[in-house]
Amino acid sequence: MIWTLGAAAEAGEPGLWAKFLGLLASVVDAVAWPFHEGTVYVFGAMAVACAIAVVVSQNVVRMAFWLILSLAATGALFFSLNADFVGAAQLLIYVGGTLVLLIFGVMLTASGPFLQIKAKPGEMVLAGVVGMALLGVILSSAISVDWDKHAPSPEKAVGIGFNSPAEGNTTRELGMKFLGANPKDIGSQKATLSPGYLLPFEIVSVHLLVVLIGAAYLARAKRQKAPVVDPT
Amino acid sequence: MSTTDQVAANVPAAELNTYLFIAAVLFVCGIVCMATKRNAIGVLMGVELVLNGANLNFVAFARFTRLGLDGQVVSLFVIVLAAAEAAIALAIALNFYNNHLTIDVDRADELKG
Numbered sequence: 001m002i003w004t005l006g007a008a009a010e011a012g013e014p015g016l017w018a019k020f021l022g023l024l025a026s027v028v029d030a031v032a033w034p035f036h037e038g039t040v041y042v043f044g045a046m047a048v049a050c051a052i053a054v055v056v057s058q059n060v061v062r063m064a065f066w067l068i069l070s071l072a073a074t075g076a077l078f079f080s081l082n083a084d085f086v087g088a089a090q091l092l093i094y095v096g097g098t099l100v101l102l103i104f105g106v107m108l109t110a111s112g113p114f115l116q117i118k119a120k121p122g123e124m125v126l127a128g129v130v131g132m133a134l135l136g137v138i139l140s141s142a143i144s145v146d147w148d149k150h151a152p153s154p155e156k157a158v159g160i161g162f163n164s165p166a167e168g169n170t171t172r173e174l175g176m177k178f179l180g181a182n183p184k185d186i187g188s189q190k191a192t193l194s195p196g197y198l199l200p201f202e203i204v205s206v207h208l209l210v211v212l213i214g215a216a217y218l219a220r221a222k223r224q225k226a227p228v229v230d231p232t
Numbered sequence: 233m234s235t236t237d238q239v240a241a242n243v244p245a246a247e248l249n250t251y252l253f254i255a256a257v258l259f260v261c262g263i264v265c266m267a268t269k270r271n272a273i274g275v276l277m278g279v280e281l282v283l284n285g286a287n288l289n290f291v292a293f294a295r296f297t298r299l300g301l302d303g304q305v306v307s308l309f310v311i312v313l314a315a316a317e318a319a320i321a322l323a324i325a326l327n328f329y330n331n332h333l334t335i336d337v338d339r340a341d342e343l344k345g
Contacts, residue, residue, distance in 0.1 A: 051261035211316040218323035
């Protein structure tokens with residue numbers, strides 16, 4: 001059976017392959033840029049539902065799985081907000097890096113007598129009540145603000161060499177911000193410079209290096225030491 | 233309503249309040265997760281959820297208000313610092329597990345006076 005299928009593919013049945021490619025293209029088209037209106041709500045509902053599942057589930061491995069889905073849905077929301085570089089960084093660093101680290105932590109510690117550590121039901125109910133109250137406070141204060149007053153000005157300064165928003169226009173501007181410059185300063189007559197983020201960028205990079213060295217030092221395998229002889 | 237006429241060219245698909253709602257739910261889920269989980273790694277996942285909700289707020293404000301691209305810069309810093317925090321917290325959790333053979337945070341009370 002497999003041999004005949006392989007032979008058919010070898011002989012080149014263009015209809016099947018083209019049909020498959022067309023199906024693939026239509027699927028990609030359906031989820032690709034630009035985001036349709038409903039996609040935001042789909043990914044938002046996914047992020048919210050998976051976050052609630054993280055809280056509810058008791059198994060640590062399942063919590064990690066739901067957290068991956070929630071973070072990935074949030075990355076999709078970043079894409080829908082025209083923040084393509086932040087969305088890509090979210091998928092690469094958070095989902096690809098931090099969560100893998102977390103899962104390694106789960107696997108290294110999920111043995112022994114305390115595999116399932118459960119909270120008491122009363123504590124869960126109390127936390128749920130307090131959480132709903134906190135959610136009410138946050139939402140009521142967020143809705144009571146008139147955000148339309150702070151709407152961005154319609155004209156956006158997009159210079160030569162900067163892509164249109166549909167192609168993702170944030171990467172080059174973000175790079176210039178990190179270098180301490182502002183794209184709006186290019187070609188302007190004023191000799192004023194906008195503050196950039198060069199110093200925080202350097203501080204964060206050194207901080208990350210120090211933290212990773214410290215983490216490797218803390219989590220290293222302990223060597224068996226020779227028994228210490230009391231000098232007295 | 234002159235402002236609505238001005239921004240009518242780029243009408244957003246979903247309003248700012250939708251993103252604020254999603255971010256608030258993520259934040260509260262993280263807080264509840266931190267409060268109720270007794271597994272140290274579960275607490276760490278709650279911290280990640282809280283940071284993620286705050287990040288979503290930053291990016292949403294960068295899109296819908298005059299904050300501009302600075303919100304995205306701050307969210308990138310948050311992502312990097314969250315990675316650093318996860319690394320160091322996991323190292324501490326592994327050390328604690330090596331010493332106590334559990335990562336129940338309720339048993340980490342030796343520093344109590």
